[in-house]
Amino acid sequence: MAVTQKIKLYDNVELLEPVDAAPAGARGPVIHFLNGGEVAEIELTEPPLEGLDGIVYAPLAKLRRID
Numbered sequence: 001m002a003v004t005q006k007i008k009l010y011d012n013v014e015l016l017e018p019v020d021a022a023p024a025g026a027r028g029p030v031i032h033f034l035n036g037g038e039v040a041e042i043e044l045t046e047p048p049l050e051g052l053d054g055i056v057y058a059p060l061a062k063l064r065r066i067d
Contacts, residue, residue: 009033013042013063019056027066028054
């Protein structure tokens with residue numbers, strides 16, 4: 001049985017897969033939810049994305065909450 005952790009607003013998360021130009025492993029806080037809470041808006045802080053927008057939208061299935 002898989003263990004899941006509920007992701008909440010302002011939780012720090014890590015991308016499990018690439019999303020747009022952001023690589024897997026990129027991290028940042030959730031700043032908003034869309035589609036009834038199924039998609040998180042994330043402000044990436046690690047690694048710095050030179051020349052790219054630091055905001056990505058990812059389904060919760062592509063995220064892992066980090067402490």
